[in-house]
Amino acid sequence: MFVAERRELLLQRLQADGKLVARDLAVELGLSEDSVRRDLRDLAAAGLCQRVYGGAVPVSRALADYSARRAVEPDSKRRVAARATRLIRAGDRVILDGGTTTLAVARTLPRDLAVTVITHSPTIAAALVDHPLVEILLLGGRVYKHSAVACGAATVEAAQTITADLFLLGVTGVHADHGLTTGDAEEAAMKRVLASRAADTYVLASVEKLGAVSPYKVLDLGAVTGIVTDAFEGEPVDQLRRAGPELILTG
Amino acid sequence: MFVAERRELLLQRLQADGKLVARDLAVELGLSEDSVRRDLRDLAAAGLCQRVYGGAVPVSRALADYSARRAVEPDSKRRVAARATRLIRAGDRVILDGGTTTLAVARTLPRDLAVTVITHSPTIAAALVDHPLVEILLLGGRVYKHSAVACGAATVEAAQTITADLFLLGVTGVHADHGLTTGDAEEAAMKRVLASRAADTYVLASVEKLGAVSPYKVLDLGAVTGIVTDAFEGEPVDQLRRAGPELILTG
DNA sequence: CTCTCTTCACGTTCATGCACGTTTCGATCA
DNA sequence: TGATCGAAACGTGCATGAACGTGAAGAGAG
Structure with a gap:
């Protein structure tokens, strides 16, 4: 450059x-x-x-x-994104979920980091086009307006043909009892499929997501490898940790 | 050389x-x-x-x-885009090629026009997410940095499963003898596949494309239904017209 | 042969990272 | 409240390698 x-x-x-x-x-x-x-x-x-x-x-x-x-310092999403970016190693195949936090991850990817990014979000793909080294694999299908990602049978089928080292998952609710939840049934199913294609799944949960519950269940807390959050140590964090996943704090 | x-x-x-x-x-x-x-x-x-x-x-x-x-698209691209938009009828299934001119089409789609847009460009898909009525069908695959569209075997396969009424094609060269050309072999092949899936194909050619020739052939002029351009009547336009396609002038 | 285009060799400029000393800021303490 | 201290950010000078411009020499076409 x-x-x-x-x-x-x-x-x-x-x-x-x-x-x-x-x-x-x-x-x-x-x-x-x-x-x-x-x-x-x-x-x-x-x-x-x-x-x-x-x-x-x-x-x-x-x-x-x-x-x-x-x-005006880096808002919570930026902090979570920055920490999550550090989970990515050179050469990895990474699935990036849709959403603003994962978009921040895409934007903070170091320009000398060579990875393959797999995504069903046209927004994220578009943001990565300028990156010099990243190889982009786009999962096609019908694009749902709700959160601007491809979903449905065709997308699931495309996802079945790939595997990845890492899946960075975005949800709207992270709750010790209700697990990981989101606002759309189709998207919840899509997220589950993507999680099944990656060796490790990490949830990106800025602090306002903790304790929140949305209508549709994505996964149990025990099904993910870890949770990246900018919350501080305390009882809520401990509750999540007891459910299985590693808690990665940005603090 | x-x-x-x-x-x-x-x-x-x-x-x-x-x-x-x-x-x-x-x-x-x-x-x-x-x-x-x-x-x-x-x-x-x-x-x-x-x-x-x-x-x-x-x-x-x-x-x-x-x-x-x-x-910021130049005026010429916007004029071509505006005219091309008028080719789209409510309920149509439209394939939008990648590129700045087709992106301008996506942006100028009337907000009360309900159509299905099929595209292999994450940029165009991202631009249409805000549209209230458009249904977006994203063709996945490996995203080529050259012009930010999905190409390759997976994309071709996805394209084979769909059909459309209209294909708005972008190229970098429109020449009476050399036909329609573009700067990348893979993209040229992709454009041919997309053209084969649509009943009608229209080329979007702002005036600077006329008479230009790029390295890779996409199609012959006779293979497309029409050419939308902001050039004025004259010998160059007549030459193209004699090769077969309808010439649609914005003037 | 002459002219043009190209490559090669040379010294120069530019971008970058590191080392080192200085400044700024927030926190701590009186 | 004001003084003090450590950490982070800063600026400068320097070394290195890449990119640069110039001029001379070589190759090819007319």
């Missing part, structure tokens, strides 16, 4: 997220923080962003003090 | 990929990096591209990266 190209990407990201974090960008772009800082410095010198401690913000919307910026 | 010819190729490649990498081009064209660099230097001097360390990018910053190009 060219320098000019990279800076273009940074500006684009700045507009989308409202801020740039040097450390995260370094990991994501697969280069040292020094180089990222150099980019930010040059962009700031060109008047395209404003440099702040830890990263950069848009010129117009510069926040007064550091603590106020802390408030 | 003549120098002028090679530079034509470079420009074409630049428009397709959004960037040129000196090293890759040297290997691909079978000559030294020196010569490639000289070409890039001359093209930049003529204002046809912008030189960067490692290669070259388009002059306009709007064209600098593919994602930006997806956001």
Whole structure:
């Protein structure tokens, strides 16, 4: 990737997220923080962003003090996504579920990480097209509007032909008694099929999902390898842990 | 290959990929990096591209990266897209090819038009998720980075199971003698398969495509029902018309 | 032979990562 | 409240390798 190209990407990201974090960008772009800082410095010198401690913000919307910026810090989904990304090893075949958290995973995949991503989400596939090394395997079928993923017989059939090392699963409810749940029956079935194709399944559960229950059961807690969450140690987390899965905290 | 010819190729490649990498081009064209660099230097001097360390990018910053190009289509593509949209009737099953022009079609679909859209492009599928009435059928398979569409055996197989009323085809070259051409062999084959599944095939050809020739043949002009273009009446248009297809002008 | 295009050789510039000393920030303590 | 301390972020200088431009030499077409 060219320098000019990279800076273009940074500006684009700045507009989308409202801020740039040097450390995260370094990991994501697969280069040292020094180089990222150099980019930010040059962009700031060109008047395209404003440099702040830890990263950069848009010129117009510069926040007064550091603590106020802390408030806009990576929201919980970003944190969970960043931690989940670290579960992926070079060469892995990874199934990415649909949803905003897994989309964040796709966007934070380091650019020097060569993996095969299998997904039934056109949104995730589209987000990964720009990645230089990732090979994308798209599972086709009828696209359900509810959460913008392909579901149904054709998709299940396509899923049956593949295997993977890892499945990053998104759900809307994670409950010690009711297990993993989501809002659509067809999607729940799809998630089960995908889980059956991967050696390990990890649930991405930002803190608001814990304790929540949705109408349709996906899997029991015992059926997954682990749960990635940004919740802190405590009784709710312990309850989940007793049900079987490894609890991976972002803390 | 003549120098002028090679530079034509470079420009074409630049428009397709959004960037040129000196090293890759040297290997691909079978000559030294020196010569490639000289070409890039001359093209930049003529204002046809912008030189960067490692290669070259388009002059306009709007064209600098593919994602930006997806956001703002030139007027010509929008005109063609708008006219092509009028070929679609309520209840139709429509195959949408990948590419910026067909993406513009997806975006301009009236929100009260109920159709089934079949596509092998995750980008187009993602763009249609917000549409209230469209039913999306996604063709899966390995996603080719070149133009961000699914191709290959699995995709062909999926395509064989469907039929459609209409196929809106995007190509990079429309030429009276050389027919319809595109920049990738695999994609060319994919487009042929899709054409075979639809009752009618219409080519979307904004004016800069007319008279252009790319390396890989898709179909003969006689194999398609019509060509939608924003070119004006004249000898070039007449030449195409004599080859068989109906010419639909936006003018 | 002449002209053009190409490659090769050379010294130069550029991008990057590392090392080191400095600054900034939040937390802790008086 | 104000002072102090450690960690993180920062800037600078430097080394390295890649990419670059220039000029000379070689190859091929007319």
